[in-house]
Amino acid sequence: MASHHQDKTKSSAGDEVIPPSTPSEMNTSPIDLGHIEVMQILNEHGEVDQGLEPSLSDERLLEVYRAMILARTFDQRMLTMQRQGRMGTFAPNTGQEACTVGQVVPLTKDDWYSPSYRSFGAQIMRGWPMEHLMRLWAGFHDGFPPPENVNDLPFSIVIGSHVLPAVGLGMGMNYKKKNDCVVVNFGDGASSQGAVSEALNFAAVYKAPVVFVCENNGWAISTPTAKQTANEVIAARGVAYGIPSIRVDGNDILAMVFAVDEAAKRARNGDGPTFIEAITYRMSLHTTADDPTVYRDEQEVLPWGKRCPITRFEIYLKNKNLLTNDSIQEITESCEQEVIAARDKFYSMPSANPGEIFDHLYEIMPEELSRQRDEYRKRLDDKGVDYE
Amino acid sequence: MASHHQDKTKSSAGDEVIPPSTPSEMNTSPIDLGHIEVMQILNEHGEVDQGLEPSLSDERLLEVYRAMILARTFDQRMLTMQRQGRMGTFAPNTGQEACTVGQVVPLTKDDWYSPSYRSFGAQIMRGWPMEHLMRLWAGFHDGFPPPENVNDLPFSIVIGSHVLPAVGLGMGMNYKKKNDCVVVNFGDGASSQGAVSEALNFAAVYKAPVVFVCENNGWAISTPTAKQTANEVIAARGVAYGIPSIRVDGNDILAMVFAVDEAAKRARNGDGPTFIEAITYRMSLHTTADDPTVYRDEQEVLPWGKRCPITRFEIYLKNKNLLTNDSIQEITESCEQEVIAARDKFYSMPSANPGEIFDHLYEIMPEELSRQRDEYRKRLDDKGVDYE
Amino acid sequence: MSKLTMVEALNLAMDQEMARDENVCMLGEDIGINGGVFRTTKDLQKKHGEDRVMDTPLAECGIVGAAIGMAIYGIRPVIEIQFSGFTMQAFDQIEQNMARLRNRTQGKYTLPMVLRTPYGGGIRAVEHHSESREAYWAHTPGLKVVIPSSPRNARALLAASIREDDPIVFYEPKAVYRAFREEVPDEPELMEIGKADIVRAGNDLTLISYGAMMRPCKEAVEDLAEDHNINVELIDLLTISPMDTETLTRSVQKTGRCVIVHEGHRTCGIASEIIARLNESAFEYLEAPIKRITGFDIPFPYFQVEEHFLPESEEIVNAIKETRNWQ
Amino acid sequence: MSKLTMVEALNLAMDQEMARDENVCMLGEDIGINGGVFRTTKDLQKKHGEDRVMDTPLAECGIVGAAIGMAIYGIRPVIEIQFSGFTMQAFDQIEQNMARLRNRTQGKYTLPMVLRTPYGGGIRAVEHHSESREAYWAHTPGLKVVIPSSPRNARALLAASIREDDPIVFYEPKAVYRAFREEVPDEPELMEIGKADIVRAGNDLTLISYGAMMRPCKEAVEDLAEDHNINVELIDLLTISPMDTETLTRSVQKTGRCVIVHEGHRTCGIASEIIARLNESAFEYLEAPIKRITGFDIPFPYFQVEEHFLPESEEIVNAIKETRNWQ
Ligand SMILES: Cc1ncc(C[n+]2csc(CCOP(=O)(O)OP(=O)(O)O)c2C)c(N)n1
Ligand SMILES: Cc1ncc(C[n+]2csc(CCOP(=O)(O)OP(=O)(O)O)c2C)c(N)n1
Ligand SMILES: [Mg+2]
Numbered sequence A, B: 001m002a003s004h005h006q007d008k009t010k011s012s013a014g015d016e017v018i019p020p021s022t023p024s025e026m027n028t029s030p031i032d033l034g035h036i037e038v039m040q041i042l043n044e045h046g047e048v049d050q051g052l053e054p055s056l057s058d059e060r061l062l063e064v065y066r067a068m069i070l071a072r073t074f075d076q077r078m079l080t081m082q083r084q085g086r087m088g089t090f091a092p093n094t095g096q097e098a099c100t101v102g103q104v105v106p107l108t109k110d111d112w113y114s115p116s117y118r119s120f121g122a123q124i125m126r127g128w129p130m131e132h133l134m135r136l137w138a139g140f141h142d143g144f145p146p147p148e149n150v151n152d153l154p155f156s157i158v159i160g161s162h163v164l165p166a167v168g169l170g171m172g173m174n175y176k177k178k179n180d181c182v183v184v185n186f187g188d189g190a191s192s193q194g195a196v197s198e199a200l201n202f203a204a205v206y207k208a209p210v211v212f213v214c215e216n217n218g219w220a221i222s223t224p225t226a227k228q229t230a231n232e233v234i235a236a237r238g239v240a241y242g243i244p245s246i247r248v249d250g251n252d253i254l255a256m257v258f259a260v261d262e263a264a265k266r267a268r269n270g271d272g273p274t275f276i277e278a279i280t281y282r283m284s285l286h287t288t289a290d291d292p293t294v295y296r297d298e299q300e301v302l303p304w305g306k307r308c309p310i311t312r313f314e315i316y317l318k319n320k321n322l323l324t325n326d327s328i329q330e331i332t333e334s335c336e337q338e339v340i341a342a343r344d345k346f347y348s349m350p351s352a353n354p355g356e357i358f359d360h361l362y363e364i365m366p367e368e369l370s371r372q373r374d375e376y377r378k379r380l381d382d383k384g385v386d387y388e
Numbered sequence C, D: 001m002s003k004l005t006m007v008e009a010l011n012l013a014m015d016q017e018m019a020r021d022e023n024v025c026m027l028g029e030d031i032g033i034n035g036g037v038f039r040t041t042k043d044l045q046k047k048h049g050e051d052r053v054m055d056t057p058l059a060e061c062g063i064v065g066a067a068i069g070m071a072i073y074g075i076r077p078v079i080e081i082q083f084s085g086f087t088m089q090a091f092d093q094i095e096q097n098m099a100r101l102r103n104r105t106q107g108k109y110t111l112p113m114v115l116r117t118p119y120g121g122g123i124r125a126v127e128h129h130s131e132s133r134e135a136y137w138a139h140t141p142g143l144k145v146v147i148p149s150s151p152r153n154a155r156a157l158l159a160a161s162i163r164e165d166d167p168i169v170f171y172e173p174k175a176v177y178r179a180f181r182e183e184v185p186d187e188p189e190l191m192e193i194g195k196a197d198i199v200r201a202g203n204d205l206t207l208i209s210y211g212a213m214m215r216p217c218k219e220a221v222e223d224l225a226e227d228h229n230i231n232v233e234l235i236d237l238l239t240i241s242p243m244d245t246e247t248l249t250r251s252v253q254k255t256g257r258c259v260i261v262h263e264g265h266r267t268c269g270i271a272s273e274i275i276a277r278l279n280e281s282a283f284e285y286l287e288a289p290i291k292r293i294t295g296f297d298i299p300f301p302y303f304q305v306e307e308h309f310l311p312e313s314e315e316i317v318n319a320i321k322e323t324r325n326w327q
C-alpha cells in the first residue's frame, strides 16, 4: 500500500490502541426512531380515560373550568370592543381554551411562562389583570410589562422570537440550581422559524427545564399547516433534537394538564425539556385585521364545533356532579360580570402619557437621548399636548 | 348548555355538515416515526455487499479512486505550502475523501453543487483547476468565482449560510422545469444553525430536488458532536421535516456514491429532497490555525485509521483486479505531479490586483462608489502600489 | 390612466412585470390567495399561477435565502417580507449573500431580486410593525435601497427595480398605501433608480425627504410659500442608496440652507449621511447648520402615543423658518 | 502591574469579574477548553467550571437568545461571537429582544449582558472575518457600543461593561489583540462607559478615532508634531454609543477643524454621525469641512489586497495637513 494515506496518528502509535469511546467499526443496524404517543383523556363525547385522569381537586377542576369560560368571555368582549373602535387589532382564541389554559394549570408562581399573543387565557390565570391585558391590546406601553409577582415574559409579537429567551430562563434555573420550570407557547407557523429549532437544540443540549407547547391550530394567518411543513407531525421536531415528545389533543383540558404536569415534573427533576404538540383549531379570525373567508372554506371549521373543549369538559364535570346547568349559568354570568368590571376599569384608566416614551430604554438616560427628549417635549408643548 | 361557547360556525350551519378533509375526532393511535437505514456497502475490511454495489464502469471506479488520491495529495501539499508561509489558513480534509468525493460522483454538469470549505476534493472533481483553488485559499479574489461551465456555488465561509441558497437553486429547477438536482454539503456543526433547519423545511415543502449531505465528522472546531446536539443521529432532522433520510458510512465510497445517486435520481424525478448523514471523522486539524491537542485526546483518532476510506477502496479495486501495488504507485505519482504542476502554475500566476476591489459589487458602479475608488487609487498612487 | 392607491399601483407593476417576463416570480407569507396582509399581491396568484406566486412557510430567512438561490439560477424573485421589522430574521442572508454574492463571484452570478417590505409608522400597529431601518441597508455595501412616496412613482420604481440586475431593498411607506390616489398610466412606466426628484424648485432652502414623510414636507412647503413667502426647494430622494449626491449638492450650493426629514432613527441615520456629504460638497455654501428632523433614538412607540413620534408639517415649518433665519 | 497584551487583559477582566460575582457567566463557541479561537477565554473554564463557562452549539442566534433569557433571570452573561461578521446570524435577537426588552417591560426586566466579539481587519483572514459594523449597533436604540483601543482600557472597559445593567456590544479590535503590551494594574480597574478620552491635547485640529485605528492616528499625530509643528488634539471615542458629544464639541469648538478615522463603511457610518452632530453643535466654529477617512462602501477585501483597504498614518497625516490648510 502506498504511503500517501498513512496518516501520522495511525503510524506513530501503532494500530492496536483503540480507546473504547470510539467504535472502530460502523454500526450498521437501522436506527429506530420510536413513535410519538398521542394523548387524549377526555374524548369528544365527554368520555374519560380514568387511568390518566390528572389528580386535581374538585375545587381546582372548577377553577380550571372557570378559567376557560373566562377566556372565552374575555375573547368575545374584546371582539366587541374592537368592533366598537375601542380596542386595537386583537387575536382571538376561540376554541383553543383547553390548550391555552391547560398549559399553565400545573405551574407554580416560581415557574415561568412565556406566552404568545393568543395566550391571554393563560395570562389571566397567571395573574394578569384583564384590564392590564386590555391596556396591552389597546396600545398602551404599560400593558406589556408583566404585573408584579408574575414570572412571565411579555408575549412575542415577532413570531418565534421568544422561544430562545424562554430556553435561556431554563438555563438560568439550572445555573442558579432552582427546581422550577418554564412553559413556552408557540404556533405551528412559528415552528418554521430557524430560531425555534435553535431553541429546541439548546434546551436539549443543556437539559434546560423547559416545556415547549406547540399550539398547532391548523393555520398561520392564511397558511394551512400542510403548506407550512411536509411533516404535519410537528412533535417529530422535538424527537429530532433528542427531546421527549408527545402529541396531545389540545381540545382536551385533562390531557393538556396531564401532559404539561408530567413534563413540568420531569423538568423540575433535572430531566430536561419536553416537546408537546397540542392539536387544536383556530375557529375564528387570525386577528381582527384578517378575513378568513378569503382563504378558507368555512365548512372546514364545522367539525371542530363538535370538538369544543368547553362542552366536553362540561360533560365531564356534570358526570362528576361538580356542575349543573344552573351552576354553568352562574359561572358564565360571574365571568361576564368580571370581564365587564375589567372593561369598566380599563375605560376609567388614565389616558396614555406621551411623555414617557424615552424613560425605560436605559437604566440611566444618556445625554444625547435626554436632548432628544427635550426636543420631543417641545413638540408636545407646541401641539398643546399634556404629558408628564 | 350555556350559549357563551356556541360559536357562529357551529350554530349557523348546523352540526351535521362534516367535510371529509377534517376529521371530527382525534386520531389517537401512536405515530410511528419509522427508522433510519444505515448504509455500508464496502466495510472496513474491504468486504463488499454485492447487492448494493453501484453500477460504475471500471474506468469510472478508477477515476473515483484517483480523485480520492488527488484530494489527499492536494490536502498534504496545501498543508506544506501553508507551513512554508505560501498559503492562507487552510482546512484539511484528511480521512473524509470518500465522503467528499463520493457526493459529487453521481452529478452531471447540469446539476449544481454547493460545497463547504472542506470540500475541495469534490470541487476538483467538479472541474475547479487546483491552481484556482490555491488562489482561493491564498486570499485572491479571483479564486472564489466558480470556473466557467461549473455549476457550483462558491463555498460558504459563514457556517450554514449556503444551504438556503442551495435549496433556492432546487426551487429554480422546479420553476424552470429542469430535471436536474443540487447537492449541498455541510457539517455536524452547521446542522445547529436555524437557517439550515429552514432550508430543510423549504426543500420539503416545495419538493425541491436537493440532496443534503451532512458530513458528520465528529467535530466542529473543539466542539464534539455530543455537545452539538442531544441526538447524535442528525439524520433524524430530515425525518422531522418530512424528508427521506439515511445514514451512510461516509468512509465507504461505494455507499456514498450509491446513496447520493439514488437521492439524485429521486430528485430529478420530481420526488423531492433527501437527507444523507455521512459518518466520517476529522482526522486532522480543524484548520491550520487550530491545535486539536488542546481539546481532544489524540487516542480518539486512532481507530479511524483502521477505517481509512482509501485503504478500503484499494482492497476492493485490487479484488476486482483493477489495481495493483504498481498501479497504485503510478497513480500516486501522477497525482503528485499534477498537484506540483498546479502549484507551479499557481506560483507563476500574476500577483493580486489591488485595483479591482471596487469592480464587481454592482452591475454599474454608482457615482459615489467611483469617487471612493478614485480616493483609493490616489492612496495606491501615493504608496507607489501598482494596480490596474 | 386610472386613479390608483399605492397598493393598487404596486399591484399593477407586479402584474405587468409578471406578464412581461416569465422569470419574474414571487415568494412571501400569505401573498397567494390572501393577497398579502395589505392585499398588495391581490389576485396575482390567480392570474399567474401557484408556481409563480408562492406562499411560503413562516421563515423570513428562508424566503430571502431561497430567493437568492433562485436569482442565481436566472429567476427574478420579488419577495415580500410582511413588515420591515421582520427583515431582521433575514439579516444574515441579506448581508452575507444577497448583498455580496455578486462581488464574491466577481459578477459570475448576479442577483436580480427585489425585497419588498412595508415600513414606517402611522397605522396604529403593534411593536415591530413600524420600523424604518433603511440606514441598515444603506450601510450595507452591495444593496440598493428604493423608497417611493406616491402611487405613480411607486409603480414606476418597482417595475424598474424588478428589471434591475442588482439586489434591491424596496421599502414601501405603508402609511401611504391607501392614503391617496394618483393618476397612473396604464402602460408600463419606469423611473431611473439612483435619481432624486426635485418636486418643487426654490431658492431659499433645500428640504430633503422621502417616503411617507414627503406628505408633511409638501404641506410645509406649501404653507411656507403661501403664508411666509419662503421658497423651498423640495427634493424627494426616492433612491436612498446609491444616493443622488449631485442633485442634493447642486440644490444646497444654490440655497445655502438645508433641512432633512425622515422617520428612521437619528444616530447614523440617512440624515447624518446627507449632512456628511454636504459638509464635503457644499461646505463653503452653507449659511446655517443643516437641520435634521428624524425619528428619535428610541423604539417606535406603541400606538396610543405614536402620533407624537412622527414629524408633522408644523414642526417642519418651524425648523425651516429657524434655519432660514439662522445667522 | 504587568505588561499584558489585549487578549491577556481581556482575560484578566473576565477572570476577576467571574471571581467577584458568581452571577457572571460565559457562553460561546469553543470558549471552554479551547479558550476561544483567539484564546481570550483561556483557562476560564478550568478555573470557574463548565457550568459557568459554557461551550455552545454552533448557533449565534441561539447564543444571544439564550443569554437574553439568562439575563432576565438575574444572571450576567458575557457571550462571545467568534467574529463580528457572525453577529448577523443573531441580528433578530439583538434588535428585537436584547435592545428592547427593558423598554418593552418598562424596566421590569433589565438585561445586564455583554456581547463580546472581535471586529476589524488586518489579520489576513477570509471573508466575513474582518467586518466593522459598529454603525448597525449605534443605529439600534437600546444598545451601548464600546470599543477599546489598548490592553489597559480594554480591561477597564470590559470590567465596567460586565457590571453595567444595560446590554452592551463590546467590539474587540482583533488587530490589536497581540499587537503590543501595556502595563495593566493587577487590581480591578474600571473606566466609565460613555466617556471619550482626550489622548493628547492640541489646538490646531481635532482627530477623532477609536479601536484599531487609534494606532495609525497616534503615529500620524506624533509625525505632525515632530515634523510639521501641527498640534493635533487626539480623541479616542471608546464608547461609540451613547457618544460623548460634549467632549467632541468642546474640542472642535476650540480647534475649528476635524478629521475622523474609522475602518467601518462610510455611508451612514460613525463619522457621518459625528459630522452631523458637530454640524449642530459647532457649526460657527468650523473653519474647514470635516474630513472622514473610513472604510469604503465595499465588502472588506480578501487578504491579498486587504493591506490597502485600511487607512494608514501617512494618509491621515495628509488629510490633517489638507484640513489644516483649507480655507
Ligand atoms: C417574524 C414574523 N413574521 C411574520 C409575522 C406576521 N404574523 C403574525 S401572526 C402570523 C402567523 C402565526 O401563525 P402561528 O405561529 O401558527 O400562530 P397562530 O396565529 O396560529 O396562533 C404571522 C405570519 C410576525 N409577527 N413575525
Ligand atoms: C456562522 C459562523 N459561526 C462560526 C464560524 C466559525 N467556524 C468556522 S468552521 C466552524 C466549525 C464548523 O463545524 P462543522 O459544521 O462540523 O464543519 P467541519 O469544520 O467539521 O467540516 C466554526 C465554528 C463560522 N465560520 N460561521
Ligand atoms: Mg397556527
Ligand SMILES: [Mg+2]
Residues within 6 Å of the ligand: B187, B188, B189, B215, B216, B217, B218, B219, B220, B221
Ligand atoms: Mg464537523
